[in-house]
Amino acid sequence: MATGYTDPQRRERILATTLELIAQEGIAGVSHRKIAARAGVPLGSMTYHFHGIDEVLREAFRHFTDHIVALTDTHLTELADQDQARTAVVDLIHVLSDGTRRDFVLIQELYTLATREAYYRELVQRWTAHTRSRLEAHFDPDTACQLDALIKGLALHRSLLTTPHDSALTFDAVTRITTIRGGGVAGGRLERPRNTEPSNARDE
Amino acid sequence: MATGYTDPQRRERILATTLELIAQEGIAGVSHRKIAARAGVPLGSMTYHFHGIDEVLREAFRHFTDHIVALTDTHLTELADQDQARTAVVDLIHVLSDGTRRDFVLIQELYTLATREAYYRELVQRWTAHTRSRLEAHFDPDTACQLDALIKGLALHRSLLTTPHDSALTFDAVTRITTIRGGGVAGGRLERPRNTEPSNARDE
Amino acid sequence: MATGYTDPQRRERILATTLELIAQEGIAGVSHRKIAARAGVPLGSMTYHFHGIDEVLREAFRHFTDHIVALTDTHLTELADQDQARTAVVDLIHVLSDGTRRDFVLIQELYTLATREAYYRELVQRWTAHTRSRLEAHFDPDTACQLDALIKGLALHRSLLTTPHDSALTFDAVTRITTIRGGGVAGGRLERPRNTEPSNARDE
Amino acid sequence: MATGYTDPQRRERILATTLELIAQEGIAGVSHRKIAARAGVPLGSMTYHFHGIDEVLREAFRHFTDHIVALTDTHLTELADQDQARTAVVDLIHVLSDGTRRDFVLIQELYTLATREAYYRELVQRWTAHTRSRLEAHFDPDTACQLDALIKGLALHRSLLTTPHDSALTFDAVTRITTIRGGGVAGGRLERPRNTEPSNARDE
C-alpha cells in the first residue's frame, strides 16, 4: 500500500525544477545534468523516473498547463456581470504579462513547442477551451473566441515590447471586442441572432 | 576584384539555411555542423564568417525580421480607406497563420527568444513599430496598437488550435476592435480625446 | 507446497528468452533489462535467480548445449551401417546450417565465447565428445575426429557463404573423409593399425 | 598535397588497437573509451576519424581480412605439386589454430558477425574465394571447396578442444579429402569427369 518510494516528492521536484530551468535558459538549455544538479537528485534517477528527456518536458508542461488553467480560473470565476468579467479579463492579461515573468516565458515556450508537436498543441487546446468556457458564462461563443485571442495578443505585446501599453488601453480593447456595433453588447445567448452571419461557422 | 571572396553569397546562404533548420527542428536543434552540411559549406567557414553560433542566430533572425516586415508591407500599403485596411488586416492574419508554416514557426521562435534576450526584443519591437506605423495611416495610435495585438493573437489562435476560426470571425473581430462605441469609428486623430487618459504613456 | 516459488518455470523462461535474444542481437546486445522485459519478469528477479549477467549467459549456453547434443543424437543414433551413417551426417550438416537459423548463430556465439573462457570450451568439448562417441559406433576414432571437424567446417561454409554448396558435395566430402585410401573403409577398430602413430594422443 | 594530418598513422593505430581489444575482450567489450585509452588518442578523435563504432569495427575487420588473406597467400603460393600443396595446407591449419592466438579469436568473431551482417559475410566470402582460387591451382573446384571447409573445421577443432589433434591426423584428413576413391587423386581438370555427378551444381 505504501509506495515504496524513498523520496515520493522526487518526481514533482524534478518537474518543478525543469520548469524553472526552462524559464531561465529556454528549452535549448535544459539537460538531464542541469536538472539533476538543480533538483539535487542523482543523474541516473532522471531516466529512472522518466523515460527520456522528452517525457520530462512533456510532463513538466502538463503540470504547467494545470497551473495556468488554475490561474485562469481564479480570475474568471464567480463574476457577477459583464462589467466584472471585463475587469477580470484585464486583470488576467496583466497578470499573465507582468505577474510572474516565469509564467509568460513558459507560455511562449509552450506555444513554440505546440507549433511542432501535437502533444503540446493539445495542452494549448485544453487551456484555450477552458478559458473560453469560462468566458462563455458572460459572452456568446464568438465573442469568447475573439476575446481569448485578444487576451493572448495583448499579453504578448505587454511582455515583449519595451514600452508596454497601460491597463486603460487593455480595458479599451477588451470593451471594444465585447461590444457589438449598433449599441448592443456581446452578452448572452439572446443576442446571438445578431451574429447569425456565417462568422461562426468553423471549418475543419 | 578586391574582395577575393570565393563565394560571396555564402553568408546569405548560411543564414537562409539556418532559418529553414530552425523552422524544422527548433532552436534546440541547430548546430554549426547541421547548418554547414545543409548549406554545403565547410564546417570551418561557419566560425570564419560568424563569431559564434549566437551570431549566426542573431543574423538569421535579423534577416527574418526584414522578411516579415516586407511581408507586412505588401499587405498594409496603398490602401484606400478603412474598409480596405480591415480586409487587408484579415488577409495578413490568415497569411501569417496558414500561408507558409515556416513563417509562423519562426515568429514563435522569435517571440520566445525575445522573452529572454534584449536583442530579439528589439527585432520584435522593430516589426511591431513598422506594423503600427502602417496601421496609423488609417487608424488612431491606440487602435493601431490594439489591432496589432489582435493580429498576433488571432494568428496565434489560428496556428495552434485544431479547429481554427474562419475568416468571418477574424473579420468580425477586426471590425469590433476598429469600431469605437457610440457609433464612431477609430479613424483619425480627432477621436483621440476619448482616450485622453494617460493610458499610453509608458516607459520601462 | 514447500517451495514457495511464485513461478517455478521462471528460471527456464529467462534462459530460453536469453537464447532468443542472443540469436537476434548477439552477446553484445544482451542485458538484464532486455531479458526481463522480453520474458515478462521483474527486473529484480534477474539478480535474484542468477548471481549476475555472466551466470545467466553460462546457464543459457549450458541449456543450449543440451539442446544441440540432443539434436545430434536424433540424427546419429540407431543407424544400421556406414552408409546410413554417412547419409545421417550429411543430414546433420544441412540441419545445422539451414534448419533453424537460431541454432547456427548460437553455435557461432558459443565458439567465440569458447575462444576466451574455459567454461564455454568445456561445453564445446562436451558436444564434440558426444558427437564423436556416436560416430565411433561406425567409424574408427581418427575418422570420427576428422568427420566431426568436417561437419563443423561444412556447416560453417553453408551458413556463411552467399552461394552455399549443395548436398551432393556434402555427401562427396563425407564419403572421402570416411574412405581410407587403398580401398579400405574407415570402419571398425581393425583398421586402426594404419594410424598407429601416436597421432591422436594429446594433452594440453 | 600534404595530407594536413597531424598524426597520419592515427587511423591505422586506432584500428590495430581495436583488433587487439576485440581479441582480448570480445566484441561486447569494445568501446570508444577503451580503444581511445589504449591507442592513446583523445576520445573525441574516435568519432572524428570514424562515423561511429560500427564503422570502426567494420574497418578493423576489413584490415584483418587483408591480413588473413595475405597469410593464406604466404602459405599457398609457389607450390610445385599436390604433395607440397597438401603439406602447405596442413601448415596453414596449424598456423591458424595455434600460431597467434589472436588470429583465431578474430576469425571466430568474424564468423559470428557474419551470421548477422551482410558486410561481414562479404569479408568471409572474400577470404574464402581467395583461398579456393589458390587451392584450385592444384585441385579441382569441388575438392578445393571441400578442402577449404576442412581447413576451417580442423582449425576450429584445434583451437577449441582441450586435447587438439596432432598434425599427423591433420595430414591424414587432408589426404583423404584430396583423394578420389578408386585410386585417382583430386588433381587437375582432367579428372573432373569422375565427379560429373550433380555434386557441383550450386544452387542459389
Add this chain to the structure above:
DNA sequence: AATGAATGAGGATTCATTCAT
C-alpha cells in the same frame, strides 16, 4: 522469497570552438 526503487559508471555520439596550414 521477491521486487520496485535507486544510482554511479560508462555507453555512443554531438558539439562549439581552436588552430595550423
Add this chain to the structure above:
DNA sequence: CATGAATGAATCCTCATTCAT
C-alpha cells in the same frame, strides 16, 4: 583568405547491481 583537423566538454541514455521493504 579559408578550412580540414582536432579535441574536451557535454549530450542522452543504458547498464549491472544494490538494497530496503
